[in-house]
Amino acid sequence: MGIVDENTYTFNLSSVSGEKVNTELSVMVQSDSQTTVDLAYDTEYVDTDLKTAGYEKVVNTGKVGIGVANYENVYIDGELVQSNYISTDIITEPVDEVIERGVLTKDKSVDTIGILEYPYTGRISSYYGWRDLGYHYGLDLVAFSGGCYGDDVHAAGDGVVCFAGTKVGFGTVIYIDHGSGLITVYGHLSAMGVKVGDIVKTSDVIGQIGATGRVTGPHLHFEVQKDGKRVDPLLYLKRK
Ligand SMILES: [Zn+2]
Numbered sequence: 001m002g003i004v005d006e007n008t009y010t011f012n013l014s015s016v017s018g019e020k021v022n023t024e025l026s027v028m029v030q031s032d033s034q035t036t037v038d039l040a041y042d043t044e045y046v047d048t049d050l051k052t053a054g055y056e057k058v059v060n061t062g063k064v065g066i067g068v069a070n071y072e073n074v075y076i077d078g079e080l081v082q083s084n085y086i087s088t089d090i091i092t093e094p095v096d097e098v099i100e101r102g103v104l105t106k107d108k109s110v111d112t113i114g115i116l117e118y119p120y121t122g123r124i125s126s127y128y129g130w131r132d133l134g135y136h137y138g139l140d141l142v143a144f145s146g147g148c149y150g151d152d153v154h155a156a157g158d159g160v161v162c163f164a165g166t167k168v169g170f171g172t173v174i175y176i177d178h179g180s181g182l183i184t185v186y187g188h189l190s191a192m193g194v195k196v197g198d199i200v201k202t203s204d205v206i207g208q209i210g211a212t213g214r215v216t217g218p219h220l221h222f223e224v225q226k227d228g229k230r231v232d233p234l235l236y237l238k239r240k
Pocket residue numbers: 126136138139140220221222
């Protein structure tokens with residue numbers, strides 16, 4: 001019994017000398033088959049020292065690809081007895097998943113944590129980092145419950161007001177220079193209680209929360225800049 005060629009029927013008469021011929025026929029068929037298969041995607045990690053260790057966020061969702069797996073099958077009397085995987089043709093490539101991963105350790109950030117106070121006692125509704133519409137360069141703060149519109153905004157540290165006015169996106173916004181290259185930004189305000197040149201102390205009221213600029217609702221957008229670069233405010237704020 002053997003395969004002569006693909007899709008060729010091989011008839012096998014087993015015969016043993018001295019006995020009558022066994023007329024039972026065995027039919028072997030070889031044929032190929034194809035199966036659609038998912039192709040797993042790889043996961044790529046992008047480390048950032050602007051986020052603490054443990055932080056992980058998917059910034060590009062992985063997508064499985066589609067492939068066609070080719071098999072060579074052997075049937076005997078219509079029954080599949082062997083299936084050999086040959087190869088896979090790729091129809092659509094999988095898309096890598098990209099995860100932003102914080103690598104900052106406590107020891108590394110300990111010298112900056114606590115330099116600043118929270119400008120508003122509420123909850124963080126949006127963190128520094130990737131979100132649906134792109135990178136968010138600050139913290140969004142809202143009330144723990146109920147509305148926050150009109151609530152007081154406090155200076156995060158001692159400093160001098162270096163901007164108080166309107167900017168695209170930020171709406172009514174205040175910048176405070178704390179020295180040593182450290183600047184804090186308070187956006188979307190409904191009102192300002194300070195002007196450029198004013199000296200402020202930590203927790204002084206500088207304005208009120210609003211919904212000016214590009215917003216979907218009232219909240220305080222708080223940024224921290226170090227040497228002209230926007231950094232994660234959580235690296236500077238006192239731990240709650
Ligand atoms: Zn924001």
